[in-house]
Amino acid sequence: MALFNKEPEKGQKIQPSAGPQPSPVAPPVAAQPQPAPTPQNSSARPAQPPAEGRAYLDRGSKINGKLSFDGPARIDGEVDGEINAKDALQIGESAVVTAQIKAASVVVAGQVSGDIAAVQRIEIRPSAKVLGNLTAPVLVVHEGALFEGHCSMQPEGVREDRKVTVFPKEERMAQAAAGGQKQA
Numbered sequence: 001m002a003l004f005n006k007e008p009e010k011g012q013k014i015q016p017s018a019g020p021q022p023s024p025v026a027p028p029v030a031a032q033p034q035p036a037p038t039p040q041n042s043s044a045r046p047a048q049p050p051a052e053g054r055a056y057l058d059r060g061s062k063i064n065g066k067l068s069f070d071g072p073a074r075i076d077g078e079v080d081g082e083i084n085a086k087d088a089l090q091i092g093e094s095a096v097v098t099a100q101i102k103a104a105s106v107v108v109a110g111q112v113s114g115d116i117a118a119v120q121r122i123e124i125r126p127s128a129k130v131l132g133n134l135t136a137p138v139l140v141v142h143e144g145a146l147f148e149g150h151c152s153m154q155p156e157g158v159r160e161d162r163k164v165t166v167f168p169k170e171e172r173m174a175q176a177a178a179g180g181q182k183q184a
Contacts, residue, residue, distance in 0.1 A: 059094050069103075076110075093127050106136075115149075 054072045057063065061077030069085040076092035083089065085103035095110030102117045109125040116122055118136040126144035133150045141147055 067099075091128075 054074065055069050056073070057075045057077040057079070059076050061075075063077070063079050063081070065081045067079065067081065067083045069083075069087065069089065071086075072088045072090075073085055074090040074092060075083075075095045075097065077095060079095070079097045079099050081099050083097070083099050083101045083103070085101075087103070088105045088107070089101065089103040091097055091106070091108045091110045091112055093109045095112075097111065098113045100114050101112070104118065105120040105122070106116055106118045107123045107125065108116075108128040108130055110127070111129045113131045115133045116130070116135070120136070121138035121140065122134050122136040123140040124130055124142060124145040124147055126142045128142075129146040131148050133152070134147075135152045137153055139151060139153060
């Protein structure tokens with residue numbers, strides 16, 4: 001019996017019936033492989049839900065509060081609150097997120113209002129609208145994306161420890177003059 005087997009049973013025999021016989025040109029219906037159904041509007045949902053072991057919030061999902069993900073996650077619904085992900089986080093085109101986001105990496109294709117901090121990278125796709133501050137060592141903003149906010153490409157700890165040296169005005173003038181003489 002093939003209830004739990006992913007492959008069709010081999011060697012199935014079709015019993016002849018007393019009714020009219022199918023034409024010899026057409027194979028029996030049971031022997032034809034059925035094509036996988038495709039979404040009617042494939043442009044609205046470019047990616048299928050993630051594979052096993054991944055979190056997925058589909059359209060129609062509305063969540064208020066604090067979300068935590070240990071593995072990769074994709075959001076296509078609405079989230080209001082805070083999101084923490086230890087792995088990759090993907091914000092789909094249909095997503096509307098109003099939250100502070102912290103993750104290893106973030107890809108935004110929908111709408112995000114709030115600050116985003118990533119350990120590895122942030123990518124803002126052409127369909128994205130991001131209103132908030134970004135912090136990541138790598139930032140990719142595709143043409144057509146909307147981004148309003150500030151960006152820092154250094155980790156928090158490095159920014160706080162950064163030292164600024166200001167030279168007295170006389171030294172700056174001397175350095176500028178020396179640089180100008182070398183170029184002439």
